[in-house]
Amino acid sequence: MANDASAAVSEPRSVPSEPNPTRSAKGQPVTAQPAQSPAKQVKRRRVPRWEVVQTLLGRFEDPRYLEVGVSKGTTFHQISAASKVAVDPVFKFDWETERRRRSADTEYYQVTSDVYFGAIVDDDQQFDVIFLDGLHTFEQTLRDFTNALTHLAPRGVIVIDDVNPPTYHASLPDPSRYQRLRKHVKDDRRAWMGDVYKLVWFIDTFYQSMSYATVADNHGQAVVWRERRTSVVDRSTTEIGDLSFESFVLGADVLQRRPFAEIVADMSPHIGTVAS
Numbered sequence: 001m002a003n004d005a006s007a008a009v010s011e012p013r014s015v016p017s018e019p020n021p022t023r024s025a026k027g028q029p030v031t032a033q034p035a036q037s038p039a040k041q042v043k044r045r046r047v048p049r050w051e052v053v054q055t056l057l058g059r060f061e062d063p064r065y066l067e068v069g070v071s072k073g074t075t076f077h078q079i080s081a082a083s084k085v086a087v088d089p090v091f092k093f094d095w096e097t098e099r100r101r102r103s104a105d106t107e108y109y110q111v112t113s114d115v116y117f118g119a120i121v122d123d124d125q126q127f128d129v130i131f132l133d134g135l136h137t138f139e140q141t142l143r144d145f146t147n148a149l150t151h152l153a154p155r156g157v158i159v160i161d162d163v164n165p166p167t168y169h170a171s172l173p174d175p176s177r178y179q180r181l182r183k184h185v186k187d188d189r190r191a192w193m194g195d196v197y198k199l200v201w202f203i204d205t206f207y208q209s210m211s212y213a214t215v216a217d218n219h220g221q222a223v224v225w226r227e228r229r230t231s232v233v234d235r236s237t238t239e240i241g242d243l244s245f246e247s248f249v250l251g252a253d254v255l256q257r258r259p260f261a262e263i264v265a266d267m268s269p270h271i272g273t274v275a276s
């Protein structure tokens, strides 16, 4: 069952930060979050990314897990599931040794997500939880999302990482531009998130059959499940593709940031194994 993510105590991240440009760290000179007066600040425990995934997997009997973008396996190797599939064009660990060491229920594919979805995954393969954390551009995550939907179990969940860039430079889809600007403004955090946030706007307008919310207790993971919405905001695909960081900050309500425990409670009737 789901872990209780609502405990109101502050604690450091339990996933160690990595020398990896997509990871958040401390000290933000420019922030996309609205400032709160001290009286309004609610100290919530930070929910690490793996815990979001594991909590959702806990809703399924014999859960099947797919992670796109695995890097060192910081999340993947912490996750417990009946079956697990890892996809990354460049694993940052000895995946062949790992594959031999682990059971046949854990699979590793050192390929891009396009190759995995296009040529490797079986047509009828389904996953209960799919974690999208690969290439952090809008176009690639949109393609990953549509491919993931094809293989999502009827009551499954998709988690999209890094939809809430904390700075303008973190939101740039080009990692070299991000690095240049980050160094220029002397931001010592490594928090490249790219323009994945546009995918949330896209889902909001073009996937009326899906509901979503963004975890407010961490760096920003969007959680998406099948539940139709009665209305949508009309936007053009061009408008979404051209969405600026300024428009993102001003329109951040679209993310629907909420405490993870609240999101889990809302999605519960629509996800997981139905008790017999």
Ligand SMILES: C[S@@+](CC[C@H](N)C(=O)[O-])C[C@H]1O[C@@H](n2cnc3c(N)ncnc32)[C@H](O)[C@@H]1O
Residues within 6 Å of the ligand: 020, 022, 049, 067, 068, 069, 070, 071, 072, 073, 074, 075, 076, 087, 088, 089, 090, 091, 111, 112, 113, 114, 133, 134, 135, 140
């Ligand atoms: C942020 S890291 C993943 C971190 C991991 N999910 C975790 O929680 O520890 C992003 C990874 O995406 C991988 N990646 C880049 N392009 C990709 C693609 N087209 N398909 C799948 N993975 C990709 C990179 O090699 C990198 O290892």
